[in-house]
Amino acid sequence: MSVPSSVSNNLPALTLHLAQQGLAAPDLGSAMMPVLDALVGNTSAVGAAYFQLRAPEQTYYPRATCGDLGPEPLRRALQHGGLPATLPIVQALQGHPDVLFFEDTRLMPEAAAFAELAIFGLCAAPVYDRQGQLVGALLAHTFEPYAWTGAERTLIRSVTSLLGLLAARLDAEERERDAHESALRALGLCLEARDAETQGHTDRVTALAVQVARRLGLDETELRALRWGAYLHDIGKIGIPDAVLRHPGQLSTDMWTLMRGHVQGGLQLATQLPFLPQTALDVIALHHERWDGGGYPHGKRGEDIPLAARIFAVCDVYDALINVRPYKRAWTHQEALTHIQAHRGTHFDPRIVDVLGEVLASAETAGEPAQAVLA
Incomplete structure (x- = not known):
């Protein structure tokens, strides 16, 4: 499903709505859910997930998920295995300023691991902290090859830019809370x-x-x-x-x-x-x-x-x-x-x-x- 024209025409209102929800959220996982819902509800993505860095393990684990994540082995792999920092898709996101769009992961070495999981259409957005460290990654996917439309790319870039700002703030707050707790x-x-x-x-x-x-x-x-x-x-x-x-x-x-x-x-x-x-x-x-x-x-x-x-x-x-x-x-x-x-x-x-x-x-x-x- 491509982006309805009503959503494309009213993108500023959607972005503002998501910003208000994110700013009111008590934690990072809660802030991500409206963004993931917007992606799955207004693009052809059938599922989406936000992965956050767990520094000691240098692995990005899911903090929020939405939609169809595929069969149980795939869900389990994402939930428990996460995305290691050495994974090619994570390496590709390091230092990349924009969302990466893959129409067919089988044709792209950076995304080949997802083709093995029967994910063929993929977009991946980096999230950085204030020091420029990659602290998170937003992924949305389809289970068949898919050419992301211009309207979808605009929507995805818009909401993921917002997500980056929210995630950087909330990640810093969570790190501060962890330090307080210790x-x-x-x-x-x-x-x-x-x-x-x-x-x-x-x-x-x-x-x-x-x-x-x-x-x-x-x-x-x-x-x-x-x-x-x-x-x-x-x-x-x-x-x-x-x-x-x-x-x-x-x-x-x-x-x-x-x-x-x-x-x-x-x-x-x-x-x-x-x-x-x-x-x-x-x-x-x-x-x-x-x-x-x-x-x-x-x-x-x-x-x-x-x-x-x-x-x-x-x-x-x-x-x-x-x-x-x-x-x-x-x-x-x-x-x-x-x-x-x-x-x-x-x-x-x-x-x-x-x-x-x-x-x-x-x-x-x-x-x-x-x-x-x-x-």
Whole structure:
């Protein structure tokens, strides 16, 4: 199908519409989908995909796909194998300023690998970052040789130029988020080393909280904020003296007052990081609140406690119970789960207790110990 004249005549409006959607998108994959939809809907391409560079592997993996990607072996090859930087089509895109159009990939050495996958009509657009590095590639295809029309080439160049601007911005933002995440996790591990926590608590409780949250339907942006809050949940303990933090027995009243103060201290420190989303701050500030209002520091109850904090509270207690602490032995999985279920509707949100049980049971059903979900 060639570009309808109505689309060709209204290309500026389409480009503006795609720009507005892309600028409002929370991540690169979401920003790509309207562009891919426009290509498949308004050209003869039957399928399209955006591939983004994963630097350590020097391979471009799909972040968004649309339309017919062919039989399962082809989809699997694209999804898991990606486009290695050494692939001739990627080499051809390196430094190329324009979209490459192939009417028959069997006749072009740069695209011969696609002919082996029964893709014969192909267009490939490079996406560069601000430093001129190839960070992505947009591909659209047909399963038979095809001569791309002038109108289609105009449309493809227009939307891929827009995509390049969006992808460069969003790629930079994602790299910055990745750097933030690595730094926050490192900080959490440093705090863990000073605290009386069992080694690995930070990663275990974060992994468990993410699994519970995913089952509850949180999206990727919410999951990232939950992870960031989990990494820093006890950052306020940096101001707690070792004599209190590592005390082997029951805390005195004065010690307990100091220990409880780590929540407000942690929030004060965390708010100095302007990139932390509110959900992450909620986890830090409110993970010691209780469903029945008996927690601290504010005595919030029920759904007045943000969902991320309620999720993390259950997972934090579970992990603390099943691991050795200076003041206790490690409980078994069943002992810990029984304790948490006994406090369903008092300490913990009943729905989250149920979902935690489902997550842990799924590991056992798969023949793994319940603790395997924390790995």
